Amino acid sequence: MKTSTAKPRRELIDVRFADERAKTRIGWLDSKHSFSFGRHWDPRNTHHGLLLVNNDDVVTPGFGFETHPHQDMEIVTWVLRGSLVHQDSTGHSGVIYPGLAQRMSAGTGILHSEKNDSWRLEGDRHSDPVHFVQMWVVPDTDGITPGYEQLEIDDELLRGGLVTVASGRKQHDGASAIRIKNRHAALHVARLQPGESVELPQAPYLHFFVARGDVTLEQAGGLSQGDAVRLTATGGQRITAVTAAEVLVWEMHATIVG
Incomplete structure (x- = not known):
């Protein structure tokens, strides 16, 4: 996919409420899609900045996504509740849980x-669903060697503020939990207690997602779990938690074109 770092010409704050998302519901999966995904195709809603997928998934115990392929995509998975077992063809396997940052680079395939x-890896069977957000951004170079990275960052999240979870930006070299293969993109996460606030970064493209709880965002008003805001040519607004909340913020300095 072609990308451009040209600056957008006008400021835009586009609020997308949770109920507006396309939904995939089958016996074991409740998935809500912020952008076009699978059979839910809308040519007016294919991406924002470099972000192509923001899927909000709940999977029942004993089920999940069977082995399937990806190519030339940076995939970041953020678990909100429960645990998710990852296995891939490069030999990586493990359990992803809240506070563990995980990235998979699909590369050549x-x-x-x-x-x-x-429980296959840890013992006793459980009855808890897993709730996670999976996000895809395009890499800035196709055909790289596939890779995987994860790191636990619960302590950093407990200290407050926006924590840089995944980034390819030079400014975050050594400061982000994990690296992604796009030098124009970064994902930040904040866990907020009622009354706490953080400020959005300045960027040509921002995607703000309320993963849980209720917040207010300057110039957008009250937002609840599943709501999102797409910001263009702006930033610096304050997010304030109304209830205990968790927010995901993509900072992007380029966009997909064509």
């Missing part, structure tokens, strides 16, 4: 599966 069956 990778096969992986994601299931809610951590």
